[in-house]
Amino acid sequence: MxxxxxxxxxxxxxxxxxxxxxxxxxxxxxxxxxxxxxxxDQLSEEALKGRIIWDENNCMGCHTLLGEGAYYAPELTRVVERRGAGYIKGALMSKTPWGEHTSGRKMVAYGFSEEEANQLVAFFTWIGEIETNGFPAKPAYKVEKVDTELE
Ligand code: HEC
Known part of the structure; x- marks a missing residue:
């Protein structure tokens, strides 16, 4: 003692x-x-311009990057890996509100030019390569047990 x-x-x-x-x-x-x-050191001029677009349009009012922001719309840290540049440009350049989820939430129809969309993709590409120690975790969609009682 x-x-x-x-x-x-x-x-x-x-x-x-x-x-x-x-x-x-x-x-x-x-x-x-x-x-x-x-x-x-790999932060290009193009990516920096994307960052400015990101800030000026308050994308964080709905999205998160590195977990920072609002939880209304998808986390975008690894969006390039998850969706690919073509899909992202489609969402950013669309003239009508973009959405594929049944929640009814839609992405704002910014109708960005191709140049602006490329700048945002460059910014997301740079963010996507930051070492985040496994964040965001990949969802585990594997169904462990099927509940048959409700059928
Ligand atoms: C008013 C809320 C809102 C704002 C502001 C907003 N978004 Fe979105 N965004 C959404 C929603 C909701 C979705 C999901 C749409 C769907 O797929 O159903 C989305 C989807 C996306 C996607 C596709 C992501 C994925 O995983 O499918 C990208 C990329 C994106 N937004 C980028 C941006 C950028 C860049 C800005 C700022 C210029 C921005 N968003 C501002 C609501 C918003």
Whole structure:
């Protein structure tokens, strides 16, 4: 059994040691690894223009990127991998509200030009290559057990 002062010392030492480890790891991530993780050096002019379109049109009012934004419309971090550039351009250049889900939610009909759509695709391509440690998780559609009782 620890005495009161030993417990105090144990608490203080533990807090200090783990705070230092936390700070060291945060420093390592922000100073040594961030460039590699985000590959900022590959951020092209085209992708930057896409980012401006993204901001100016408040796409985040409905969508999320890297989990940030609103949960009304699909997560777009890996949209290029998931949908391909052709589909994305179709949604962005459409003159009528785009939607294939039965929820009734539709993508705003921005009717972007091909150039603007390419800039947004370049931005999504860049975002899609950021190392996100597995985010977003792939949905597991596998049905484990079929419930026959309701039939
Ligand atoms: C008012 C809400 C809203 C806003 C604002 C909005 N979107 Fe959407 N968007 C949607 C909805 C809802 C869908 C899903 C449509 C469907 O497939 O049924 C969608 C679909 C998409 C898709 C296809 C994604 C997929 O996985 O199928 C892309 C790409 C996209 N939006 C990009 C954008 C961009 C870029 C902007 C800003 C310029 C934007 N959206 C602004 C609602 C919105």
């Amino acid at each position: 620890l005495t009161k002062s030993q417990a105090k010392l144990f608490f203080l030492a533990g807090t200090i040691i783990f705070s230092l480890i936390f700070l060291a790891l945060s420093y390592d991530t922000t100073v040594n690894q961030i460039d590699e993780i985000t590959h900022g």
